[in-house]
Amino acid sequence: MLKKLQQLQAIIASRNSENLGDIAILKSDFFGAKVSPTVASKLQPVVGYYPVIDLNQLSQYPQGSFGREYANHMRANQLEPLNISPELEDIAKRNLFALRYLVTHDIFHVLLDFDTTYAGEIGVLAFAATQNYSKSLQIGLCLARLLYPILAPQQIQEIFANLAKGRELGKKADFLLGYRFEEHWEEPIDDVRKRLGLP
Template identity: 50%
Template sequence: MANLKRFIKAYKDYFTKGETGDAALLESELYGFGVNPDVLVQLQDLAAYYPKIDLTQLSQLPEGTLGYEYAQHMLKNGIQPLEISDDLRAEAERHPFALRYTVTHDIFHILLGFDTSYPGEMGVFGFTVGQNYTKALNLVYPLIKLIFVMIKPMQAKAIFASASRGKELGEQASCLLAYRFEENWARAIADIRSELGLVLKDEQLEKQPNKATAKVLSEEGVAV
């Protein structure tokens, strides 16, 4: 694991330059404690797998494909694909879970139908817990929910609803971390969801929160 000095530099770059990749990778290493052995086996072939993502190129794909919808999600929210500094590449290869967890986060949003609100982020986190990736994620799950509710108390019901929905999806789906999304940008999202066991009843992408979450938000007077 990187030393304290490297952690400090990563977070300094995040706050001063907006460079999120290094900080996200090192944070994901902490989440990787107690990684599920079965998950680790599936990730061995992805240890050095880190293709560059070109949002402009993906934007040219047909609407409804994974690549197109991912690019729209990133551009709409002002997010850039995560870049890992050269000095951390070896670190990333030693920790395939941390690398894969980092680079797939925004792809999960698209596939699961969760937006980038607090309820949406909680939905994605709940999914990772349902997938049983690591003991660390399972342990901090209640704490993350509590923190989100403290930050957005008026959205508490939506946060809990999204967490439950995400966890349920995670329990029924194949291991998403092991799927090579970067080789399937041109495929329809519906086909990928079907292949991975992601049953989204409302079939929403990222245009609005899923119906269960939207209903709760509406009841609480939050515009959706």
């Protein structure tokens, strides 16, 4: 109980952090996001890997590059990367799945070509659930499938089309969560997609 109270205090304190990833990783630590041993082994290439993402730098890359497309997506949707403070390194290390999923969520939007509407979100969620990242994502997909059509009835067609597309992409693509995307910002986005098995 004392540990949970300390975690809750850390979440509240992190609201003043400049790094938006801090509160997200602390919440994941509080709720105890878990993955299977199979997924944990596939995440070994990204253990301790969470470079800071600088949108200003990525905006300087050529048009059509992976980094530039990601920066354009983030700016168009008024989003900031979920960077993690060095002080939370220990928490990040023990929550590898949560950290990697949080950091790569918007990267997935760009690579899979899903926008940030309910229809776009369910596409990314369907992809991640199909890749078997965690049971919690599969549960989340079941809930989203029920709730999103109610929350956005004007998007019903797109929601179900993206649900199918996300599942199809999830079956075809490599295991993306363990990929070091941040080392490929300068490459053409189509080349990155092709390498990862994305059409």
